[in-house]
Amino acid sequence: MPSNFTKQEQVMFDDLIEGFDDLLVTAKLATKYDVPSPAEMVRARDQFWIPAPMIGSTYDGFDQTSNFGDLTETQIPVSIGYHKVDPRKFSAKDMRNQQALNAWGKAAKQKLASDINFALAQTVALQGSIVVKRTVAPTGFDDVALVDAAMTEVGITTADRKMLLAPRVYNAMAGDLAKRASGSARDETAYSRARIGDIAGFDTFKNDVPVNLTAAGGGATTINGANQTYVPKATVTDSLGVDVNVDNRYSDLVITAANYANIKAGDAFTIAGVNSVHMITKQDTGQLQTFRVISKPAANTIRIAPALISGADGARASAEYKNVTATPANGAVLTWLNTVAAPVNPFWVKDALLLLPGSYSVDPEDGWQVMRATTDAGIAVTYTRQGEINDLSVKARFEVDFGTALTTPQMAGVELFNQT
Numbered sequence: 001m002p003s004n005f006t007k008q009e010q011v012m013f014d015d016l017i018e019g020f021d022d023l024l025v026t027a028k029l030a031t032k033y034d035v036p037s038p039a040e041m042v043r044a045r046d047q048f049w050i051p052a053p054m055i056g057s058t059y060d061g062f063d064q065t066s067n068f069g070d071l072t073e074t075q076i077p078v079s080i081g082y083h084k085v086d087p088r089k090f091s092a093k094d095m096r097n098q099q100a101l102n103a104w105g106k107a108a109k110q111k112l113a114s115d116i117n118f119a120l121a122q123t124v125a126l127q128g129s130i131v132v133k134r135t136v137a138p139t140g141f142d143d144v145a146l147v148d149a150a151m152t153e154v155g156i157t158t159a160d161r162k163m164l165l166a167p168r169v170y171n172a173m174a175g176d177l178a179k180r181a182s183g184s185a186r187d188e189t190a191y192s193r194a195r196i197g198d199i200a201g202f203d204t205f206k207n208d209v210p211v212n213l214t215a216a217g218g219g220a221t222t223i224n225g226a227n228q229t230y231v232p233k234a235t236v237t238d239s240l241g242v243d244v245n246v247d248n249r250y251s252d253l254v255i256t257a258a259n260y261a262n263i264k265a266g267d268a269f270t271i272a273g274v275n276s277v278h279m280i281t282k283q284d285t286g287q288l289q290t291f292r293v294i295s296k297p298a299a300n301t302i303r304i305a306p307a308l309i310s311g312a313d314g315a316r317a318s319a320e321y322k323n324v325t326a327t328p329a330n331g332a333v334l335t336w337l338n339t340v341a342a343p344v345n346p347f348w349v350k351d352a353l354l355l356l357p358g359s360y361s362v363d364p365e366d367g368w369q370v371m372r373a374t375t376d377a378g379i380a381v382t383y384t385r386q387g388e389i390n391d392l393s394v395k396a397r398f399e400v401d402f403g404t405a406l407t408t409p410q411m412a413g414v415e416l417f418n419q420t
Contacts, residue, residue, distance in 0.1 A: 004369045005385075008098045009396075012105035013383050016398070017373045020381060023113035025205060026120045027377045029162040030353040030404075035080070038359040046080040046358065046403075049245050053408055055279060057320045069316040072234050075245045080358035080403040084115040092392040108398040116355070116379065116402060118209040121164055123404045124346035124353060125211035129305045130154075130413025131268040131290040133337045138169045138417050140176030144200040147347055147415055153287065154323075155279040156411055160350035163199075164207035166343035169417060170196065173204075202347060210343040213416070216269070216336035217262030223271065224256045224300065226330040230307040232317040248321070249409055250294050251307035255334065260300055266344075267293040268337040268414075274308075275325040279410065282311075282322055289324045290337065292409065305409035323410065339420045348412035355379075358401030 005013075021028075035041060036048055052074040059067045086108040094100060130150050134143060144163065152158065165173065174196045196204055230251035235243040257263060270288035277284055294303040311322035357378035362370045368386040375381065385396035406412055 008101050012101045013371050016105045016109045020109055021376045024377050026117040027355050030120050030355040031351050032378045033354045033356050035356050049075040049077050052076045055320045072317040074234055074248045076407050077247055078405040082119055083401045084112055085397050085399040087397040090394045112400050114209055119404050122211050123406050124348050124412045125344045126266040127305055127406045127409050128412030128414055129292050129409040131337050132415040133419050134417045135419055138172040140173045144202055148200040153285045154276055158201055161202045163202040163204045163347040165345050166210040170206040213266050213338050213344050214341045216267040216338050217259055219258030221255050221257040221334040223328045223332040224254045227327055229310040229312050229327045231313050231315050232321045250303050250305050252301050253304050254301050269334045271328045272332045274328050284325050344414040346414050352408045352411035354405040356403035360401050
């Protein structure tokens with residue numbers, strides 16, 4: 001450890017790093033992505049593109065003369081968008097107080113870890129496109145089994161499925177197990193620790209930083225304009241004739257809404273006559289496709305996830321990435337799914353949720369003292385302090401730098417309870 005730190009500070013920092021990973025519950029359920037070097041990141045302004053999952057296509061027969069098409073290799077933009085800091089100022093008297101320093105270190109550890117967990121949970125909660133609406137309170141297995149069905153029927157892998165449940169939802173499901181008379185260790189654990197473990201193929205966890213979603217306020221909403229469909233593409237040519245990457249996770253939808261101003265990011269809906277399809281076989285699931293509002297890029301326009309790809313244009317990429325049975329008809333009704341304010345319960349496939357460790361430079365030669373350590377999750381935790389000669393006080397700060405990304409909205413979603 002650097003010799004210009006007090007013994008108290010060194011102990012505080014060691015204690016913070018020792019338990020930091022234990023608090024990163026959601027981070028452990030995401031995939032750590034190895035970002036480019038700091039030099040590359042500074043030139044790219046902490047933004048870069050990564051490959052998107054690809055869907056194959058097959059054709060019948062030996063003669064494939066007419067079936068050789070271009071490869072549509074899509075990309076996803078990701079960025080290091082979070083920098084969280086817990087700053088404090090200490091007097092010369094305060095610096096003698098080991099208990100106060102330790103308490104601050106513990107509080108900073110809890111808050112910074114919570115910030116990372118919440119950012120990951122919020123990424124799924126607001127962008128995951130599979131929405132399972134329940135009009136009743138949570139009961140247990142049946143609730144998670146519906147999520148399993150919603151993912152499986154569209155061809156999402158059964159491996160590494162994760163689910164975060166709001167505290168009251170989690171405890172209600174534990175209550176369902178605890179009431180059983182089987183006497184199994186699982187039921188006993190549910191009773192003694194309110195712990196439920198794996199359900200219907202999902203690793204379930206209690207979420208201590210739940211994301212709340214208010215009721216949709218868009219009112220009566222319909223499609224404004226027929227033949228609205230999206231054609232996936234790897235690049236487009238800009239006004240200077242340069243090919244630039246395209247984010248194919250979202251598409252824009254023109255609508256007529258009674259209260260357009262009240263539509264917000266995270267709102268969920270279905271469109272009359274637009275069903276989901278199995279992503280591999282392209283068979284109709286018989287269920288309406290669910291969508292999420294990502295943003296409002298223009299008047300009476302919403303950006304949605306997933307991109308609405310009907311294949312009606314006949315393009316090869318549209319056929320491969322097709323996710324709905326039909327293009328919505330002009331005047332087709334949107335049905336809002338989040339009708340009652342409630343915490344959302346996000347679920348996802350681990351590979352679809354990324355944690356991106358960030359980097360930044362803090363040079364001791366610039367006049368401050370620095371301690372830094374990297375957690376098992378790849379997050380660098382930095383402690384920086386600087387003294388003030390005027391009053392002998394010390395300013396100090398803990399901080400982390402990171403980003404999150406959901407590579408495929410259709411490999412994630414939310415479950416809502418007590419909806420009308």
